[in-house]
Amino acid sequence: MISIKDSSEPFRAFLGSILSIIEGEPVEPSQFDPSMQLDTIMEDTDDGPLPEDDIDDGSGVYVGSSSTSNPPMMTCSQAAHENINPGLMITSSSPDSPESFQLWVHLDALSNNTLALPMSDRNDLNGKQRLWLTRFVGSGSTGRVWQCHFDDSDDLFAVKIVELLCPSDADSRQRLQNEFNMYLALEAAYKSGQLCDRIAPHCYGAYEGDGVNIIILGLCDGVLNAWDELSAPEQAQVYKLVQDLHSIGILHGDLEPQNVMRAIGGGFHLIDFSQSTRHNCKENVVQNVTTPLIDQLHTPRPAAGRNDICSELQTLRNSLWN
Template identity: 25%
Template sequence: MTSPDDADPDSLREAELLDELLTAIQRGDTLRRDGLLDQSPWLRDVVECLSALDRLMPPQIAPDYVPTMPGNRSPTPALNTRPMEGSGVFGKYDLLGEVGRGGMGVVYKARQRDLNRIVALKMILASEWASAEEIRRFQAEARAAARLRHRNIVAIHEIGEQFGRHFFAMDFVEGESLSAIVARGALAPEQAARWMVSIAQAVEHLHSQGIVHRDLKPSNVLIDSAGEPVVMDFGLAKIFDSEDGATRSGAILGTPSYMSPEQAAGRNSLISTRSDVYSLGAMLYEMLSGRPPFREANPLDTLVQVIEGEPMLLRQLVATIPRELELICFKCLEKDPARRYASAAELSADLTRYLQGEPVEAHHGGLWQSVARWVRRQPSLAVHLAAISCALLIVQLRYWLVETDPVAHALVMFVLGLWWLSSVLWQQLLNRDRLADVSRIGTIVGDVALLTAALVLSGWTNGTLLVVYPLLIVASGLWFRVPLVWLTTLAAEVAFAALLMLQPSLRDPWHHALIVATVLLMTGAATAFQVNRVRALSRFYERRPL
């Protein structure tokens, strides 16, 4: 065996060059790396060979990092999403561990060796190559944050690229995210108001620099060791004076539970500082109640609620919340941006007035606004009560104008009244998350059963009121759940079969009854198909990085 002393000098030199190259790469010394590659054609050939082999490897077994060739700033495809598994060396930073990740980036706790300080290092999150759009958004976030200097906004120290990986270094905030704190339970009203004052002031500073955050939520706010909130994560920030086409019309970006209605609808031309005010209101709502204004089973249902619905009153969730604080919160959550606070500064000022015991500017709207909010908050109940009330009025007018059996009339009125009261009951259950599915099923079965009873008792089974059955099937599609559509269809078919048994005249001629049954089935199939198409879009949305 050959001893090291007997080894070929050229081989020893090549080994030294490889060792120097690896050291330069680990230190992030691009000048030394490029110099070594220029100095040794052999070393360049080795690196190119390794890079070519690396491109053939599956991503899950790719090496941590591969040197970038001079003149080409792109990394080889083997760059992995988690190259150092939370620890290691990245340029002049020693990675101490991963502290979090989101749709676009991963954040490490790191030590900056030259200044001997602890920082947070955010790198772009991509399984292999980062797309041009991801890099653009990542750099836009860094530029947006680097312009800001505020005690409640995380400070950016450096923006750069190492080994083809884009990164920026920022203050490492010792503390806990607001989302983790709220997950343990609702905050005291005064504490929530004080923190929101600081958050709103930080957001106002963003706006004064021409930046809209667009992704304000509790997980993007840290509470530091001094108990002060710090706003961070500007991954979706929109810079007013940028001309790079950062926001595409119709693109929905953000977190559904906290985005404004105009943002949820993809109307990006309408996104403004008041959109951030809405998000602040959604955060305040969660801080006070322990839950966001809208949180459905999937993003699609949440987006629909953000656009069309109205959150439950805070005092229905937590009776001890002061009325003034509820008014402030709901002024932020207005559907119409013009009805919200004009700025985050106005929100901060009104919260300060509340904390000082002074009258707040937020006030309860007029009667029409209250009715509109109630309808948005409980649309199913509103439609039921309106329709049943109309039916009660029509039946009563018929009784006055046309000679009718009093007993039959009383029975029909009783059924309609029972339907009216049951609608209220099912709505109360719908407001409770754990009983929502029971409420929907009960509403469907109850609607079909009580409608059938009313038709039989009124003797109107031969009339045009049979069209209400397909109407109920179509209306069930508004819940965006295919099983509920088929349940309504089945209930309607069973009810129509019962009518055929109770009213023999409906079977003459027999093919008319068959046509009605077929129409009910086709209505259910068409509605279920359409709901399933919408659900497909929802599943696509759920897989999108936000």
């Protein structure tokens, strides 16, 4: 039971007016007392923000949450980490609304985040970049995806968000952390020269706040609805992406059309690595097929029982060339 009998007269009148419109409830009449004395609230001296002032009270619009509670540490000093990633502010408020009406969520980089944000011309007073959510793109088993941009920039990005609202959301948070670990592995492969072409969208880091975790990614140009949308050369491109992924020791774990996106400017990217695992692929074609030529890929399907074709590549092969 919630009672408002001890609430102030103005609040009871305000709540009654709302209920009278929405629920058709009768409004309790207010008694006007001309001799009523109003209290004067003395303004305290501003001694600067208190530690509790930085705690989000839940009044803002939470835009995501995910990632593990104890992420693995990378081989970079905490000081360097703090200099590269001072933090982030994110909002779904309109840039046209007054600043006093804008609701921001403050985020810090995950402890294993070694990836840098895109450059922005404007930060807040604490050096944090500001990210604006502009359009809802879609949702999946792990979180929601929004289109976004940074302050004073027309470049668009995607942000994957998981909110930790109930105990069951801890699984989504763990999957997002796992996904970020795979993006770190991909980035290491690009820098070392193991991969020449990008398998996935560019990742700009992972951040966490009070009940919300996010991953910031490059924007793609639409998701596949079915495998038969692909032309024969496109089928070969997608198959080659998965081969390259296996060649650096990653099993995607959820190869469906909705996890393949068209890259802006042409080609494809794999997305949603939340169920990915490390994998030692022994399939011969990972080494043998180095170019996406159709005649190389349309070879007779291996006989049942051959162990040089791993199950994920075999399933993809059957889906594309059935």
